[in-house]
Amino acid sequence: MDRRDIKSMTYLELEQAILEMGEKKFRSGQIFDWLHKKRVCSFHDMTNLSLALRTQLEENFYIPQLRKAECQISKLDGTRKYAFALDDNYIIESVLMRYHYGNSVCISSQVGCRMGCRFCASTLDGLARNLSAAEMLEQIYYIQRDIGERISHVVVMGTGEPLDNMENLVKFIHILSDEKSDAIGQRNITVSTCGLVPKIMALAEEKLQVTLVLSLHAPNDELRRTMMPIANRYTIRQCLDACEFYFRQTGRRISYEYSLVNGVNDGPDQADELAGLLQGKNCHVNLIPINPIKERDYRESLPVNVENFKKRLEKSGINVTIRRRMGIDIDSACGQLRRKVAQNEAERRR
Numbered sequence: 001m002d003r004r005d006i007k008s009m010t011y012l013e014l015e016q017a018i019l020e021m022g023e024k025k026f027r028s029g030q031i032f033d034w035l036h037k038k039r040v041c042s043f044h045d046m047t048n049l050s051l052a053l054r055t056q057l058e059e060n061f062y063i064p065q066l067r068k069a070e071c072q073i074s075k076l077d078g079t080r081k082y083a084f085a086l087d088d089n090y091i092i093e094s095v096l097m098r099y100h101y102g103n104s105v106c107i108s109s110q111v112g113c114r115m116g117c118r119f120c121a122s123t124l125d126g127l128a129r130n131l132s133a134a135e136m137l138e139q140i141y142y143i144q145r146d147i148g149e150r151i152s153h154v155v156v157m158g159t160g161e162p163l164d165n166m167e168n169l170v171k172f173i174h175i176l177s178d179e180k181s182d183a184i185g186q187r188n189i190t191v192s193t194c195g196l197v198p199k200i201m202a203l204a205e206e207k208l209q210v211t212l213v214l215s216l217h218a219p220n221d222e223l224r225r226t227m228m229p230i231a232n233r234y235t236i237r238q239c240l241d242a243c244e245f246y247f248r249q250t251g252r253r254i255s256y257e258y259s260l261v262n263g264v265n266d267g268p269d270q271a272d273e274l275a276g277l278l279q280g281k282n283c284h285v286n287l288i289p290i291n292p293i294k295e296r297d298y299r300e301s302l303p304v305n306v307e308n309f310k311k312r313l314e315k316s317g318i319n320v321t322i323r324r325r326m327g328i329d330i331d332s333a334c335g336q337l338r339r340k341v342a343q344n345e346a347e348r349r350r
Ligand code: SAH
Pocket: 115, 117, 119, 120, 121, 156, 157, 158, 159, 160, 161, 162, 192, 193, 194, 195, 213, 214, 215, 257, 259, 288, 289, 290, 291, 292, 293, 333, 334
């Protein structure tokens, strides 16, 4: 029989599995504590369990691990970019950002991505596979252990489309925010999507308290379709309606991500069109100059255009910030470290 991934189990699933083994229910509490509070990496370390039970667990379950393949540390602001190898040697990328309010980790949700956004490095090789809940959790646990400081915020904005991996994402959120783990509150967890409308509705039905970010990037469908293939599937109107539904179900204000590309989506007309679209909504717009990737022709907006774009939105009463860029000295666009390390590892194995 295949061993099961014990770390991806929610508390209820673990309880069920332990009962099926003929063990007492309270054991699941102890094991969950070892996995998600003390965060040990082997059954051997679960020292308040009998040796017999530890052996039995070892036979039936496994604990997925990450191996650090590379870590770049910014001398400017302490930002760290990690490349991790998974048990099957795929490489993923995670980023630690230090803010005045605490430590935030940006995690990946998939190995690669199949959404095909034109400005994004993570999608260049397509999707390899989904990450399990454990592999999402371990990015946070690993970094917390590595820096010896608590992680207080998590953004699911690394490689991958989280709503394309919905089942594991929801498990991940339940485990991470479970009061029996070293919990991170749902309000400190942010999930970003390119706009998978039915999945946004489904997430809303889960009635979680996580913040939802929609990657909008254009004020009309025609332009959005040139940047993001998903825009051929769902219109901006459908996305905004789904976001409205999310807001009604959860009471959580939506954020809109708008990456500014020089001469493509950063003009005054586009700012006004965007303002018209979002007028009267309880929302927040995050502007970020695009991080150019060498495989594509997009260039970042000039600072003066970024500033003007922001001012025009503000004039229409829209809540807007320009995202501060972290770790500029180690900067490479999202997904580029992963690709570089993966290529090096492939070379090495050859
Ligand atoms: N798939 C999800 C989450 C991962 S991408 C999503 O689309 O939202 C996280 C954010 O980074 C998205 O807003 C995405 O559009 C943006 N992004 C990707 N590549 C970028 C780049 N080169 N420069 C600026 N933003 C980028």
